[in-house]
Amino acid sequence: MPSWRIGWENGQTPSSPKRKATRLAVEKSKKRGGQNVIYETMHSNARIVFRALECVENTIYSMKQPTTLALFLALGFSAWAGPKTMIVPDAPPVSDEEPFADARRPVTNPTLFDLALPTTKLHFIFMNHQFPDQLTLANGARVPFGGDLQLYALQFEYAFNERLSLVALKDGFVDFSPDSTFTPDEGFANVGAGLKYAFLYDPEDEFVWSVTAAYEVPIGSEEVFQGEGDGNLILTTQALKLYGDWQFGGALGLQLPLDDSFSTQGFASGQISYGFNRWFMPFVEANVFTVLSEGDGGTRFDTQVGGAVPAVAPSEGADLLNFGASNSELYATIGFGVQSRLTDNIVAGIAYEIPLTDEEDNITADRLTFDISYTF
Numbered sequence: 001m002p003s004w005r006i007g008w009e010n011g012q013t014p015s016s017p018k019r020k021a022t023r024l025a026v027e028k029s030k031k032r033g034g035q036n037v038i039y040e041t042m043h044s045n046a047r048i049v050f051r052a053l054e055c056v057e058n059t060i061y062s063m064k065q066p067t068t069l070a071l072f073l074a075l076g077f078s079a080w081a082g083p084k085t086m087i088v089p090d091a092p093p094v095s096d097e098e099p100f101a102d103a104r105r106p107v108t109n110p111t112l113f114d115l116a117l118p119t120t121k122l123h124f125i126f127m128n129h130q131f132p133d134q135l136t137l138a139n140g141a142r143v144p145f146g147g148d149l150q151l152y153a154l155q156f157e158y159a160f161n162e163r164l165s166l167v168a169l170k171d172g173f174v175d176f177s178p179d180s181t182f183t184p185d186e187g188f189a190n191v192g193a194g195l196k197y198a199f200l201y202d203p204e205d206e207f208v209w210s211v212t213a214a215y216e217v218p219i220g221s222e223e224v225f226q227g228e229g230d231g232n233l234i235l236t237t238q239a240l241k242l243y244g245d246w247q248f249g250g251a252l253g254l255q256l257p258l259d260d261s262f263s264t265q266g267f268a269s270g271q272i273s274y275g276f277n278r279w280f281m282p283f284v285e286a287n288v289f290t291v292l293s294e295g296d297g298g299t300r301f302d303t304q305v306g307g308a309v310p311a312v313a314p315s316e317g318a319d320l321l322n323f324g325a326s327n328s329e330l331y332a333t334i335g336f337g338v339q340s341r342l343t344d345n346i347v348a349g350i351a352y353e354i355p356l357t358d359e360e361d362n363i364t365a366d367r368l369t370f371d372i373s374y375t376f
Contacts, residue, residue: 099203100203100206100208100240101344102275103115103240104247104273104281104339104349104373105121105371105373106249107285107335107337107351107369107371108269108285108287108333108351108367108369109285109318109319110123110127110155110369111153111170111319111320112169112234112251112253112267112269113238113269113271113285113287115240116208116238116240117198117210117240118157118196118197118198119157119159119165120157120165120375120376121157121373121375122154122156123156123374124155124371125152125154125155125172125370125371126150126151126370126371127149127150127151127368127369127370128148128367128369129149129320129367130365130366131145131146131149131178131179131363131364132362133145133365135314135363136314136361137313137314138314143180143181145179145180145181145182145363146178146180147178147179147182147184148177149174149320150177151172151173152173152175153170153171153173154171155169156168163197163198164195164196165195166196167193167194167212167214168191168193169192169194169212170189170191170193170216171188171189171190172189173186173187174188174220174221174226174320176223176224176225181305183223185303185304186221186223187223188220188221188226189320190226191217191219191220192215192217192234193217194212194215194234195214196210196212199211206241206242207240208239209238209239209240210238210239211238212235212237212253213233213234213235215234216231216232216234216255218230222300222301223301223303225301228262228301229257229258229262230259231258232255232256232257232258232322233256233257234254234255234256235254235256236254237251238250238252246272246273246274247272247275248272248273249270249273250268250269251267251269252266252268253267254292255267257295257322261296261298263292263293263323263328264293265289265290265291265316265318266290266291266292267288267319268287268288269285269287269288272284272285273339278340280340281338281339282336282337282339283338284334284335284336285335285337285351286332286334286335287318287333288332289331290330291316291328295322297310297327298311299311301323309323310323315329315331315361315363316331329357329362331355332356333353333354333355333356333367334354334356335351335352335353336351336352337350337352345375346372346373347372347375348370349369349371350371353366353368353369354366354367
């Protein structure tokens, strides 16, 4: 034990020279008339200082021991070297964006040309279809026509999962307003619904290929060329490919009547679209319709020219109508338009469509289609 500690225990002043000097200073202060309180305060402070010195001395004494010195050296080296850090490569970022979030439904041929991707959505359609001024009948005669047809429709789709959905592709209200020959009238369209299944669904490559089977129920109004026969079975296959800001879509399909008196029709549709930004996504769409098996041309739709339409019509009604015509030509259109993504869930589009075949040999001068899709 250090010599200066002897006599400090039990409140005694240490005997080392420095401690003696401190003690003499305290006694001297006391002799000068200092109060006991001052003496006790100084004495207490001195004890604190001496205790601190004692801790320092003990530390120095301990470090002289080999084991303690080795421990201190080891701790010092560890602090100097620092912790060893393992570098782990960053994991690829995980996107929270839904697959096919930029996919957009085609605008033209709306009752047949569907988006290949199963989704849950509401699809509002307004169509203004202009008729040619003259119509060439099956016997070569020309009759005045003109006017327009307007369609107001609301399609619905419900996705059970990413591959399967319920689709309602055809319905709505038809306002038929010809200028000549035919009788203006209005009524409801047939209703068509079925299932869509994506047998190829690749979100990583942004590619979908699906098939749809639907049945068109003949419950529409005869006054607007609906509600006749036993209905149609509609079979289509459609594909979607996204490539950066590009979108490519296509469809092939058949309209198979369950009544032999109506025409069996086939169609092909295609779309190319590019998104410059969410507000400006122009597109080009083309549609081709052909009659694979003609109808019998029998009398039906009695309110229109005495039921003679199937016998004299030069072509079929393509995506909306089926006359059961016995003399039909191939019919093709091309449409140009633009779509805008108003919100993450709402896309609005407009398309202007013209025939590629002779307009007097079909029932189209031009068509303007406006739609809004709400996906949820």
